[in-house]
Amino acid sequence: MHYIPLKVALFYLLNPYTVLxxxxxxxxxxxxxxxxxxxxxTIKGSAFLSAIFLALATYQSLYPITLFVPGLLYLLQxxxxxxxxxxxxxxxxxxxxxxxxxxxxxxxxxxxxxxLSSWDxxxxxxxxxxxxxxxxxxxxxEEVIPGCPAMTPSSRENKEMxxxxxxxxxxxxxxxxxxxxxxxxxxxxEHPIFFMFIQIAIISIFKSYxxxxxxxxxxxxxxxxxxxxxxxxxxxxxxxxxxVCSLLFPVLWHLWIYAGSAxxxxxxxxxxxxxxxxxxxxxxxxxxxxxxxxxxxILQGVHGLWGERxxxxxxxxxxxxxxxxxxxxxxxxxxxxKVLSKCVGSNWVLDLKPWGRExxxxxxxx
Amino acid sequence: MGLLSDxxxxxxxxxxVLRLNAPLCLLSYVAGIAWFLALAFPPLTQRTYMSENAMGxxxxxxxxxxxxxxxxxxxxxxxxxRKSGALxxxxxxxxxxxxxxxxxxxxxxxxxxxxxxxxxxxxxSGTNVYGILRALRAASTxxxxxxxxxxxxxxxxxxxxxxxxLAAHFRGQIYWAKDIIFLVxxxxxxxxxxxxxxxxxxxxxxxxxxxxxxxxxxxxxAVALELSSDVVTSxxxxxxGLNGQxxxxxxxxxxxxxxxxxxLLCTLQGKLQPQDWTSLDGPLQGLQTLLLMVLxxxxxxxxxxxxxxxxxxxxxxxxxxxxxxxxxxxxxxAVGKALEGMFRKxxxxxxxxxxxxxxxxxxxxxxxxxxxxxxxxAGFLLLVLGLKALELWMQLHEAGVGPEEGGGSPGPSxxxxxxxxxxxxxxxxxxxxxxxxxxALYILPVLGQHVATQHFPVSxxxxxxxxxxxxxxxxxxxxHNTHRVVTTQAPDRGWMALxxxxxxxxxxxxxxxxxxxxxxxxxxxxxxxxxAVLTKPHGPRPLYAALLVLTSPAxxxxxxxxxxRELQEMPLxxxxxxxxxxxxxxxGVLEHHTYGALLFPLLxxxxxxxxxxxxxxxxxx
Numbered sequence: 001m002h003y004i005p006l007k008v009a010l011f012y013l014l015n016p017y018t019v020l021x022x023x024x025x026x027x028x029x030x031x032x033x034x035x036x037x038x039x040x041x042t043i044k045g046s047a048f049l050s051a052i053f054l055a056l057a058t059y060q061s062l063y064p065i066t067l068f069v070p071g072l073l074y075l076l077q078x079x080x081x082x083x084x085x086x087x088x089x090x091x092x093x094x095x096x097x098x099x100x101x102x103x104x105x106x107x108x109x110x111x112x113x114x115x116l117s118s119w120d121x122x123x124x125x126x127x128x129x130x131x132x133x134x135x136x137x138x139x140x141x142e143e144v145i146p147g148c149p150a151m152t153p154s155s156r157e158n159k160e161m162x163x164x165x166x167x168x169x170x171x172x173x174x175x176x177x178x179x180x181x182x183x184x185x186x187x188x189x190e191h192p193i194f195f196m197f198i199q200i201a202i203i204s205i206f207k208s209y210x211x212x213x214x215x216x217x218x219x220x221x222x223x224x225x226x227x228x229x230x231x232x233x234x235x236x237x238x239x240x241x242x243x244v245c246s247l248l249f250p251v252l253w254h255l256w257i258y259a260g261s262a263x264x265x266x267x268x269x270x271x272x273x274x275x276x277x278x279x280x281x282x283x284x285x286x287x288x289x290x291x292x293x294x295x296x297x298i299l300q301g302v303h304g305l306w307g308e309r310x311x312x313x314x315x316x317x318x319x320x321x322x323x324x325x326x327x328x329x330x331x332x333x334x335x336x337x338k339v340l341s342k343c344v345g346s347n348w349v350l351d352l353k354p355w356g357r358e359x360x361x362x363x364x365x366x
Numbered sequence: 367m368g369l370l371s372d373x374x375x376x377x378x379x380x381x382x383v384l385r386l387n388a389p390l391c392l393l394s395y396v397a398g399i400a401w402f403l404a405l406a407f408p409p410l411t412q413r414t415y416m417s418e419n420a421m422g423x424x425x426x427x428x429x430x431x432x433x434x435x436x437x438x439x440x441x442x443x444x445x446x447x448r449k450s451g452a453l454x455x456x457x458x459x460x461x462x463x464x465x466x467x468x469x470x471x472x473x474x475x476x477x478x479x480x481x482x483x484x485x486x487x488x489x490x491s492g493t494n495v496y497g498i499l500r501a502l503r504a505a506s507t508x509x510x511x512x513x514x515x516x517x518x519x520x521x522x523x524x525x526x527x528x529x530x531x532l533a534a535h536f537r538g539q540i541y542w543a544k545d546i547i548f549l550v551x552x553x554x555x556x557x558x559x560x561x562x563x564x565x566x567x568x569x570x571x572x573x574x575x576x577x578x579x580x581x582x583x584x585x586x587x588a589v590a591l592e593l594s595s596d597v598v599t600s601x602x603x604x605x606x607g608l609n610g611q612x613x614x615x616x617x618x619x620x621x622x623x624x625x626x627x628x629x630l631l632c633t634l635q636g637k638l639q640p641q642d643w644t645s646l647d648g649p650l651q652g653l654q655t656l657l658l659m660v661l662x663x664x665x666x667x668x669x670x671x672x673x674x675x676x677x678x679x680x681x682x683x684x685x686x687x688x689x690x691x692x693x694x695x696x697x698x699x700a701v702g703k704a705l706e707g708m709f710r711k712x713x714x715x716x717x718x719x720x721x722x723x724x725x726x727x728x729x730x731x732x733x734x735x736x737x738x739x740x741x742x743x744a745g746f747l748l749l750v751l752g753l754k755a756l757e758l759w760m761q762l763h764e765a766g767v768g769p770e771e772g773g774g775s776p777g778p779s780x781x782x783x784x785x786x787x788x789x790x791x792x793x794x795x796x797x798x799x800x801x802x803x804x805x806a807l808y809i810l811p812v813l814g815q816h817v818a819t820q821h822f823p824v825s826x827x828x829x830x831x832x833x834x835x836x837x838x839x840x841x842x843x844x845x846h847n848t849h850r851v852v853t854t855q856a857p858d859r860g861w862m863a864l865x866x867x868x869x870x871x872x873x874x875x876x877x878x879x880x881x882x883x884x885x886x887x888x889x890x891x892x893x894x895x896x897x898a899v900l901t902k903p904h905g906p907r908p909l910y911a912a913l914l915v916l917t918s919p920a921x922x923x924x925x926x927x928x929x930x931r932e933l934q935e936m937p938l939x940x941x942x943x944x945x946x947x948x949x950x951x952x953x954g955v956l957e958h959h960t961y962g963a964l965l966f967p968l969l970x971x972x973x974x975x976x977x978x979x980x981x982x983x984x985x986x987x
Contacts, residue, residue, distance in 0.1 A: 233376075236756070236759045240755075240870065243870070243874065244874060244877070247874050247877075247878055248877070248878065248881070251878045251881050251882060252881070254882070255881065255882065258677075258679075259611065259679075259724070259882075260679045260718070260720070260724075261724035261725065
């Protein structure tokens with residue numbers, strides 16, 4: 001846990017993607033700032049500021065609306081309000097937060113209206129989702145350096161042929177950003193900051209006009225979950241995919257635009273491969289976290305540890321319970337044993353609060 | 367993804383890769399080389415065919431009869447040239463105007479970074495003269511170019527004569543749909559580059575040129591002509607352009623069609639094409655032609671003014687008339703008819719040439735190998751690097767996939783674990799130092815040439831070359847960079863991590879190079895991959911050091927020069943080879959500064975630092 005803020009700052013500032021987006025003079029730096037302020041305000045516990053920054057971020061591009069859920073979960077967790085349908089405190093706080101958020105959003109949109117004296121800006125800015133608007137994405141990506149044509153002849157023909165399906169296509173396309181929020185909320189409700197990180201990653205993969213500046217934002221959070229990377233599978237393959245794709249982007253771009261010997265399919269292919277790499281990483285990270293979830297921190301001595309493993313054919317479980325300084329018994333070189341052997345002797349602390357069932361169990365005594 | 371996520375299967379796959387790594391690498395390398403050598407043989411070569419419909423089915427009747435006129439123009443040009451010592455601009459302007467073209471001139475000047483000893487020039491200034499034949503009924507949106515590069519001596523006068531005669535003949539026709547630009551450039555490629563930059567309104571090489579007053583629309587295709595004699599025995603075609611870019615294969619097919627139609631002999635690299643591909647002779651000669659083409663494409667030099675057109679998206683060829691000892695000779699009328707036919711067909715183009723291949727290799731003029739068939743050769747070579755990198759990664763991180771240790775005893779695994787602290791931090795220093803040496807290799811020779819000439823009795827270009835070699839050799843003396851930072855507990859991990867990074871770096875660079883210039887990528891991969899994979903600090907160090915030095919970029923350049931001359935049946939002695947090598951180095955640096963050739967920066971800033979990392983791995987203490 002040493003120097004994690006410094007590492008996060010380094011990961012963002014020295015990231016080639018960040019430098020590239022600055023060179024391209026893109027406004028994604030402003031987007032990233034707003035999201036970063038939102039995360040800061042949420043972690044500090046200030047619901048009002050967090051709602052305001054989330055409203056600002058949503059105002060810029062519609063996708064950060066999905067960050068409402070992890071923000072709400074964190075603020076609830078911070079105030080020890082359990083996420084239960086029957087709990088009154090849960091509904092009261094959610095309502096308050098939602099009202100603050102909607103209120104700030106309405107205020108900002110009305111301010112825009114007063115600046116422009118018309119409502120035309122709403123379809124112009126947010127209308128990229130709808131099929132009739134001229135600026136809706138033709139399933140293409142825009143590179144950091146602008147200049148790529150938004151349509152190839154083939155996609156133009158497809159669009160004309162499937163005109164009455166265009167709403168369907170747009171819905172399927174846009175649904176990917178919003179669809180994963182509820183399942184992730186159910187699964188990761190005890191790790192809202194991690195949920196926020198994954199949600200930002202999903203936004204930057206599936207949004208309509210993604211840029212590498214968005215990738216830089218969620219990459220900056222890698223040092224916070226340092227301890228997961230020992231258990232992250234296929235990190236070599238993932239890293240290679242991302243690095244190779246990043247280097248091939250300019251080469252294929254040059255071949256397409258300047259040499260004229262390639263066409264946009266090459267570019268779309270490399271974009272697809274880059275997305276595959278990102279999606280692999282985004283899928284492996286929560287599963288690693290959830291596997292790690294069986295381990296509670298040992299070093300600080302407050303929490304207990306147990307793991308369960310079926311032995312033999314009878315299906316009985318072994319339970320290993322540990323207090324600091326004690327020896328650990330594990331029957332085999334199972335996953336648990338390996339993880340424990342890694343935990344011993346290292347210097348990190350998992351900042352997981354006892355929560356839910358584990359907390360009750362601990363308070364009630366074993 | 368089941369294979370990657372299921373731990374049992376993953377472990378089995380990992381064990382397979384680790385055990386079979388060396389045989390797989392060897393097999394893959396041999397497969398790559400064998401595939402490349404098999405490219406000249408019939409199943410992998412195809413006959414060329416015309417892909418563009420607009421150029422295929424129409425019949426043209428060539429009517430050019432201006433042979434005598436061309437000779438007269440050529441003699442006059444040569445005479446005026448000799449008298450004035452430079453391009454006779456006024457005479458050219460007068461003649462072009464009398465033929466009926468709109469004439470414009472452009473003056474340019476350039477101070478080369480250091481004196482060019484092969485062409486004997488330093489401060490170059492000249493004038494380009496060009497005439498535009500406007501199409502009668504078209505809107506001047508597209509154009510074709512016929513260009514004749516004129517060097518300092520009067521070697522190309524017949525080409526100028528033919529150009530003027532063709533212009534006179536074309537002026538009388540009514541079927542032109544595109545404008546035709548007849549361009550005569552001075553100082554051959556420098557003038558062509560100045561004209562192209564001014565035409566497209568860019569400035570990539572620091573040339574100072576005057577503004578172009580007359581333009582004719584987007585250039586669709588260009589033909590460069592080099593003729594030095596009144597009669598020719600064959601017409602040679604040159605395809606390789608700057609940075610290994612090639613024109614569309616359709617242009618070559620067009621040239622071949624018209625040569626066959628007029629009975630004109632056409633050659634590639636000065637040699638006739640083998641006729642029988644069924645026995646072994648044809649493919650062997652095809653292999654020789656293929657290797658020569660690969661070497662020329664890898665050098666990235668533009669062997670003719672057409673190479674500079676390719677960068678601007680203009681398909682271009684250079685045609686050179688060869689006058690050898692054959693008995694049957696063709697006069698300028700035959701060459702003129704071939705050119706007229708080509709231009710008439712190009713006139714029919716509806717859009718830019720895009721139907722046929724942009725990436726190909728030519729074992730013969732009528733046979734080609736397409737990119738889909740030759741790319742697996744490079745893929746096999748890069749697979750070797752990938753396999754080795756995978757093996758190193760697994761060795762470095764054995765805890766996840768290694769042989770299963772019974773019992774979670776933390777004892778032996780803790781030493782492994784603490785050595786994993788060899789993170790990226792300790793690798794930054796060798797990387798930075800290697801890149802810094804590469805940067806010095808790129809910047810210092812040209813920058814420091816004046817200082818060098820003050821202190822040593824050498825000329826500027828010799829100073830540049832010697833500084834290059836000095837910095838290159840000095841990099842060899844820097845292997846002891848940062849191994850001290852590594853923990854003494856597990857010294858093996860340091861060099862393995864560095865080698866992993868270097869292998870990935872090399873694979874990425876070679877991959878990117880292969881996509882744009884297959885020949886350069888393949889040549890470098892074939893030589894550098896074995897040395898890179900075999901390097902390690904243990905084992906016979908002098909042997910590995912010799913292997914690594916022999917496969918370093920400079921040695922590859924030297925070796926390929928010898929191979930090139932050997933394939934052209936003009937073998938070099940060692941002294942001659944060394945002189946050629948030094949002049950090639952100077953030319954490489956010069957071409958980077960004058961035309962933007964990328965071989966020098968790629969080798970200095972990309973491959974040499976990578977090679978230095980392997981040198982560091984070899985001398986790891």
